[in-house]
Structures are given as structure tokens and as C-alpha cells.
Amino acid sequence: MKRGTEKGEISYKCWNIRDYSKNKHRKVDDYPYGGGAGMVMTVDPIVSCYNHIKEAVFKKPKVIYLTPKGEKFTNEMAVELSKEDDLVLLCGHYEGIDQRAIDMIVDKEVSIGDYVLTGGELPALVLIDSISRHVKGVLGDDDSLDEESFSDGLLEYPHYTRPAEYEGLKVPEVLLSGNHKHINEYRKTESLKLTLERRPDILDISKLSKEDIKILEKLKNIDKQSK
Incomplete structure (x- = not known):
């Protein structure tokens, strides 16, 4: 991935959703309606962050939400996603994110396996690594992909x-x-x-x-x- 970045084939940027919170303590979670354990990430900071990203790339990027409820990630999916110009990987926390954020901005929900992690950052790294390998010029030998x-x-x-x-x-x-x-x-x-x-x-x-x-x-x- 370092080679691909240096050659300009791929690039990465991180956005902290807390930076888009209107709460003075940068809070981005609240108790779930209907009761239950845990907290839920609120809709406004997520959508505000997405709108900022959309303005930065001058178009609507494909948004993937990392969640155990999503479609299981496969090599075939990695190949398809590598054809996208821009991908936004949304990392959930706590009990997940407000469903309205999913309805408004998420294009695809993806899971890396049948288990639960504390947050979506590790799954996001898995997708970044796997997808990047299918971008031409990232690997030293593109032919090696054919035999994996x-x-x-x-x-x-x-x-x-x-x-x-x-x-x-x-x-x-x-x-x-x-x-x-x-x-x-x-x-x-x-x-x-x-x-x-x-x-x-x-x-x-x-x-x-x-x-x-x-x-x-x-x-x-x-x-x-x-x-």
C-alpha cells in the first residue's frame, strides 16, 4: 500500500465524527429509544461529516457501513469495490448508529465475519488492505493476484x-x-x-x-x- 500511495494510485484520509458534533463536549452518542443496554451513535454528526466529505470530493461517494449485520466481505466484493473512484468507510461504535443515518447515506452494509468487535476501525483496515491490492499498480506484480x-x-x-x-x-x-x-x-x-x-x-x-x-x-x- 505504501508503493501504491507513493505512486498516486491510492490515497487515504480519516475524519473524526466527533469534530462534527454540535455538543460542547463533542458527544456523538445517546441512549436508545425504547430502552435497552448500550448507547447509539447519533445521526447528525454522521450526516454532517458525510456532507463535508461530499463537498470535498465534489460528488456523492459510495458509503460502506461496517456492521455485523452486513453482507459478508469476499474477495469478489473487494474486486468490485476496487473499481470505485471514492469509498467512505463508516465505522460504528457502541450498539451501532442511528438507523436514519444508514437510510440517508449508506450504500452498502458489510461484515468481515460472524463475530462482534468493539468498533468498525479494524474491519475498515481489512477492507482498505484487501481492496487496495486490486488497484492496478499497488502490487509489485499484478499477475500474482491471479494465483491467490x-x-x-x-x-x-x-x-x-x-x-x-x-x-x-x-x-x-x-x-x-x-x-x-x-x-x-x-x-x-x-x-x-x-x-x-x-x-x-x-x-x-x-x-x-x-x-x-x-x-x-x-x-x-x-x-x-x-x-
Whole structure:
């Protein structure tokens, strides 16, 4: 991300919502209507901050609210969001933010997982890192994106480097063979195997080639026989 910033491919700016509070103590939360535990972030400072940002960029930016109630963040979503000119990541706190702020300015609600954090700052950093990597020029080698986990709907195959043997553990012979056809077959098989074992929920048969499906069926048969 440092390289991307230095090259002018991406830039970041933080706004403190407290700076837009009309309260003399810069308060931005209040008790929830209807009762209940915790506090809720008030609508006016959030909308006022958003209006300031909108004036600064001379257009309506896409606003993402980080919340456990949102759509789960995926690599596919990161790719799509990387095409946006401007993104505003709204970080909630306490029990969340006044629903009217969501109705007025939020375009998309996003969650980074099925758990709760104290605030939206860490999820925002996750989105910044993941999305930035898909902006051309940010990575030193843009081609590396093509072989990462989730880029083709599969988990990435295992990697090895020198030495060829360490404490009796050897690098698979096929990777030392120089036969790129066999190496590609090995890597595809390992990707399918790992995805089948660890994340069968992301396997999309419609996106697999006929050869991939043959490998997958073979792996499933092996798994059945081992049981």
C-alpha cells in the first residue's frame, strides 16, 4: 500500500465524527429509544461529516457501513469495490448508529465475519488492505493476484522454496521436475483438494472446467474409500 500511495494510485484520509458534533463536549452518542443496554451513535454528526466529505470530493461517494449485520466481505466484493473512484468507510461504535443515518447515506452494509468487535476501525483496515491490492499498480506484480486464494473460487495450493529438503521433509518431486504441465496439474489438484477439505461451501461447480470436475470427482472417490 505504501508503493501504491507513493505512486498516486491510492490515497487515504480519516475524519473524526466527533469534530462534527454540535455538543460542547463533542458527544456523538445517546441512549436508545425504547430502552435497552448500550448507547447509539447519533445521526447528525454522521450526516454532517458525510456532507463535508461530499463537498470535498465534489460528488456523492459510495458509503460502506461496517456492521455485523452486513453482507459478508469476499474477495469478489473487494474486486468490485476496487473499481470505485471514492469509498467512505463508516465505522460504528457502541450498539451501532442511528438507523436514519444508514437510510440517508449508506450504500452498502458489510461484515468481515460472524463475530462482534468493539468498533468498525479494524474491519475498515481489512477492507482498505484487501481492496487496495486490486488497484492496478499497488502490487509489485499484478499477475500474482491471479494465483491467490479465492481468485478462481478455490483455495491456493501449497508453496515451497529452498532448501529442497528440511529435517527430512522434502519438496514434492513434481515441483522440481521442470515439467510445467505436470506442475500445473499438481497445483490445481492441491487447490481442489484443500477447498474440498476446508471450504466446500465456496466450491462452485459451474465455474470449474471439465478437467477440474474430473479431478474433483476423483478426490471425492478417494475420500469415500478412505472412510
